[in-house]
Structures are given as C-alpha cells and as structure tokens.
Amino acid sequence: MKNLKIFCDTFLGKTPLKMLREGVAPHELIFPAEMVNSPLAKSGPDPSFMEADIAFGQPALENIYQSKKLRWAHISSAGFTRYDTAEFRAYVAKHDIAITNSTTVYAEACAEHVFAFMLAQARQLPESLKARHPNSAPEWLQLRHSSPLLMHQRVVILGFGGIAIRLLEMLKPFHMKVVAYRRKARGDEGVPVVSAAELPEALAQADHVINILPANADSDNFIAAERLKQMKPGAVFYNIGRGTTVNQDDLAEALQSGQLSAAWLDVTEPEPLPLGHPLLSLPNCHITPHVAGGHQGEPETIVGHFLENFRRFVDEAPLLDRIM
Amino acid sequence: MKNLKIFCDTFLGKTPLKMLREGVAPHELIFPAEMVNSPLAKSGPDPSFMEADIAFGQPALENIYQSKKLRWAHISSAGFTRYDTAEFRAYVAKHDIAITNSTTVYAEACAEHVFAFMLAQARQLPESLKARHPNSAPEWLQLRHSSPLLMHQRVVILGFGGIAIRLLEMLKPFHMKVVAYRRKARGDEGVPVVSAAELPEALAQADHVINILPANADSDNFIAAERLKQMKPGAVFYNIGRGTTVNQDDLAEALQSGQLSAAWLDVTEPEPLPLGHPLLSLPNCHITPHVAGGHQGEPETIVGHFLENFRRFVDEAPLLDRIM
Numbered sequence A, B: 001m002k003n004l005k006i007f008c009d010t011f012l013g014k015t016p017l018k019m020l021r022e023g024v025a026p027h028e029l030i031f032p033a034e035m036v037n038s039p040l041a042k043s044g045p046d047p048s049f050m051e052a053d054i055a056f057g058q059p060a061l062e063n064i065y066q067s068k069k070l071r072w073a074h075i076s077s078a079g080f081t082r083y084d085t086a087e088f089r090a091y092v093a094k095h096d097i098a099i100t101n102s103t104t105v106y107a108e109a110c111a112e113h114v115f116a117f118m119l120a121q122a123r124q125l126p127e128s129l130k131a132r133h134p135n136s137a138p139e140w141l142q143l144r145h146s147s148p149l150l151m152h153q154r155v156v157i158l159g160f161g162g163i164a165i166r167l168l169e170m171l172k173p174f175h176m177k178v179v180a181y182r183r184k185a186r187g188d189e190g191v192p193v194v195s196a197a198e199l200p201e202a203l204a205q206a207d208h209v210i211n212i213l214p215a216n217a218d219s220d221n222f223i224a225a226e227r228l229k230q231m232k233p234g235a236v237f238y239n240i241g242r243g244t245t246v247n248q249d250d251l252a253e254a255l256q257s258g259q260l261s262a263a264w265l266d267v268t269e270p271e272p273l274p275l276g277h278p279l280l281s282l283p284n285c286h287i288t289p290h291v292a293g294g295h296q297g298e299p300e301t302i303v304g305h306f307l308e309n310f311r312r313f314v315d316e317a318p319l320l321d322r323i324m
Helices: A013-023 A047-051 A061-066 A086-094 A102-124 A138-146 A162-174 A201-207 A225-230 A248-257 A296-316 B016-024 B047-051 B061-066 B087-092 B103-122 B140-142 B162-174 B199-205 B225-230 B248-257 B300-314
Strands: A005-008 A028-030 A054-057 A072-075 A097-100 A155-159 A177-181 A206-212 A235-239 A258-264 A285-289 B005-008 B029-030 B054-057 B072-075 B098-099 B154-158 B177-181 B209-210 B235-239 B260-265 B286-288
Touching: A005 A206, A013 A296, A028 B209, A047 A061, A047 B225, A054 A097, A054 A296, A061 A086, A072 B087, A102 A235, A102 A296, A102 B103, A155 A162, A155 A201, A162 A177, A177 A201, A225 A248, A248 A258, A248 A285, A248 B061, B005 B047, B005 B072, B016 B029, B016 B300, B047 B061, B047 B260, B054 B300, B061 B087, B072 B300, B087 B209, B103 B162, B103 B209, B103 B235, B103 B286, B103 B300, B140 B235, B154 B162, B154 B199, B162 B177, B177 B199, B199 B225, B225 B248, B248 B260, B248 B286
Parallel strands: A005 A028, A005 A054, A054 A072, A072 A097, A155 A177, A155 A206, A206 A235, A235 A258, A258 A285, B005 B029, B005 B054, B054 B072, B072 B098, B154 B177, B154 B209, B209 B235, B235 B260, B260 B286
Antiparallel strands: none
C-alpha cells in the first residue's frame, strides 16, 4: 500500500501524539498550520488537508468538500451534528468517503456518568451529603424514606446508540422496565422501541427519562412544554446528549412546579450557562459541565480507537463506529 | 396451632401497623407499656414481653433472658451488635430460641447506596456539580481526565453478607476484580475470600475498599493506621457498616496526606459527628447520616419481611435471615 497521509487537527498531549505517530508509521501524520485546541472549533480551509487521504479530528466541512484525495474521516467526538445533514451524507456517499466517529470511546464513561446521576438521585446524595440529622429524628426518617429503590422502576431512553447499549447492561441487575425511542428501530435493541406516536404513553409511565439524543434538526427542542407535561409527575429527567434538544425555560418551569422532581444535566445551551440563569438556582437541577464522556486516559483511548480503525482501513476491513 | 402472642416494640406508622395486625391475625400483637421511638433504644424490662411467644423489633437482652415463653426474636435492623456475643449465642442455642434479623430488608438499599458512592466518586460528582468550566479550558480537560472508569478496577469488600452479595450483582457489568474478607469463608461467595494474613496484599492492590463490617469485638477499630497504610495510595474508602470499626483520627490523617484519595461514610462514631470534627471539614470526606438502608416504603418492607418469616414460623419452615 502506498504511503498514506493522515491529517490530524486534534490537540493531543505529548504521549498520545507519540502513540499516534508510532501507531500509523510508516504512514505520515500531517497537521494544520494553526493547531486548534477545541474539539468543536473550526479548523478553516487548509492546504495541507488537500494532501490527506485520511482525516482524524474535527475536519471542517469545506475541507472535505474541497478535497480530491480524502477517503476516510474519523471524528474524534461522539457528537457529529455539523456532519449530520442530508447534503453531507449524499456528498460522502457519492465520493465514497467513509465517516466514522468515536462513540465507542465515550460510551463507557457516558453510561457511567448517567448511571451515577441516577443513583445519586435515588439515594438523595445532594441532600444527604449536607444533612447531619440525628438517628431517629423526624427529618432523618423522612430522608431515609425518600429514596426510591431503582429495582423495577421504569425508564425511557431517548436516543439509542452505544451509550444506551452500555447503560442497558449496567441497569440489568436492577430489573428495570426500559423502553427506547430512536429514529429508526433496528429490532436488535434488546428492549421495546416506541414510535413517536407511542412516546407520550411511555413518558407517562417512566420514573426516569434519559435523553441521549444527538443535536440535529429533528431533535431541536425535542423536550419542551408538551413532552414535559406528558411525563409522570415526579419523574426525573437526565440529559447527556446535547443542550439544544431541551427547551430550558420549559424545563425550569417543570422543575419549579414539581412536575419533575429533579433534572440532572451534563449538557446545556450554552455551556456553561450564564450566571443568573434560572436552572442554576433551582435546588432540584444538578449540572455537570459536559464531562460525561471524560475519563482517565481519554486521549490515549481516542488515539487507540483511531489506530484500531486505521489498521482496519489499511486491511480493508469494516470500520468501527461507521456512521456514513 | 394455639394463639401466638407477638411482642412488637418497633415504632410503626398507621399503615404498616395495620398491615402487621392483619398479617398476623388471628394471632395477637402485644406492645410494651411505653412505645420507644428509636430502633436502637432499649425497651427495658417489660412484663408483657413475658407473655410473648415471638418478639419483633429490638428486644432487650434482659427480656429475652427472663422470658420462659419466647421461641423466636426477629430483629428489625440488619445490625445486631448487642446480640452478637458468645453468651447470648449460647443462651439462645440452649433455650431453642431462633434469632433472625432484617438483612434482606436493607440489602438492596445499602448496596445501591454504596454503589452510588462509588459512581459519584468515579465521576467526580462533588467537584463537577460545582464546576462551570468552559469547554476546552485547561481546568475542564483536567476534570474530564480525572474520572477513572470503574471497568476492570479492583475492589476489596470487608464483611460479606446480604449487602455484599447484592453489590456483587450490581458490579458484574463492570468486570471489576473483587475479593472479600469475612470471618468464616463458606466457599459460596462467588469471589475469592482472603484471610487476615492475605488481607494486606489485597488492600495494597485495591482501588476501592468497601467496609460493611458489623460492630463487634473483632471489628472494633479494624480500619486504623496500619491497615490504612497497607492500602494502595489514592484508594477510595467506603463505610456503610458501623462507625466503631474505623479509627477516625487515623482516617482523617490518611485523607489529609493523600494516602486515600477520598472516603465516603454513611456511618460514623458518634452519629452525627460533632461540629468541628476534622472529618467534617475535609473536602475529600463525604458523609451521609446513616441512611444507606433507608428507602421508600421501608416500614412496609420491614413488616412484609417479618410477615413472610411469621408465615414460615407458623408453617415450621426455615426462617429467612436466621443468624442464630
């Protein structure tokens, strides 16, 4: 096989960069003139991109559209909003460019994160970590008796991909009743998949509504007043998808009225929320700063995942996490 | 079968009391003259106890020793410290009095609680729920990369009973390497059981040390300077057993020095800790006020568990959670 050029616009520390360079050798890494730090920033039109056979990171659409050589782009995040358009899908299909993302890299951490949210809520950790009630005091008994067991509770998962698959494994010992909602049911989900028409009934029964929807035209404002009203009173809402899928004013209202007992959000719009935003002052709204996918050794996991796919590309084997 | 008298010194609300009364009918509930509110308070010598065939709650030792009729005592807690003596064990064996406790009632909630601790620690919830770092800022990357995945980590469980059995089921999807330490290995634990001699080596490898030891002469001060030094630097310590099993000054020192990265305690000695206690001001010490076993419907679960055992007693079937 000829020498491949791999354009990398992902900011990597010394060790993962060395791992990447050694992993692709004898093929060549090439970089944009100005390295960008943010996984979501645009890297802009780049002449060196035009020489690349492969792109790894967050390749700009205009670069992909202008390239005559590109055969594969590996996106270093799980989210791929800006690529998720009919135009882009048609373009890469026509020009035979494979698109993969890094779902697998983040699935374990994201599933642990949302599960940590569920258990922290069930065990009332925000309240009980602050409490010093003496044993047998009325407020102690009240706190003890306010923790619902997860066992046999009902869950709706919105958006069914790698994170949901892993979360289902983690929930198994709790014998929860889980249903999923996704754009296209495949039949291999292992749990019932509900249609848009069936979703209101599922929401009305769920103790936990877990939003893992990606950001796209269909999911914009997906959780707004109407769907919040469809939820079971006292339900708990979790979002580790994208902030744009939620109408935050409506969410704040549902939290204030008690329609929802709590919300746990790893994503908001914008991030971080500006000081003074209503969601920041609600005691039943718990926010982490878009860290659900983070984990020790994350850069190495990202590079390792790319290298596994690179081996497959060279061997002409099916790529992991292929999305287009 | 003759009409049985069941002495009940457990304070129950209206609904669970009705459930109990109806559940034992046509047998008779009898009560101490002064109902006590605390599950750990002594009920004192009681003439009505002398008429009881069965005791349900926290029967005082002196009542049991004086009774000529008692055939079974069902303890309404999982802990049974004051009954856990050679003298008492010999007495009830000689007089053919069965002793059961309520381990099963609390196992689910306790296992969820310690698992909530593990995930909250792994996902750095105490820190990340307070953080508003913008995406890609250095402190954001640091927070993202400071969450170890539970997958494949090592765990030592100290004290192996109903809670540990349930916790093991919950940990299964994470493929953790678990070893247990218990007074008498039975061989059916499903994980390797280490002896006292092997414990230091196990502690030296464990990322998580979970203490579920009951309070008794053997477990007093079990976790003190020496065992804390045996632990892997940066390990996390959890206690949902009893506060007396831990030397809290030594624990505070291990948390201050960084020998332990964090402690999560549901039990302390005393409860609550007095204001100004060193453990209260350590940012890496997280304390809930002895609520691990608490759950929605707890009084009904306690009564339901007793009633199941009562049916077994009447049918002369083996009792659940028999400890003596």
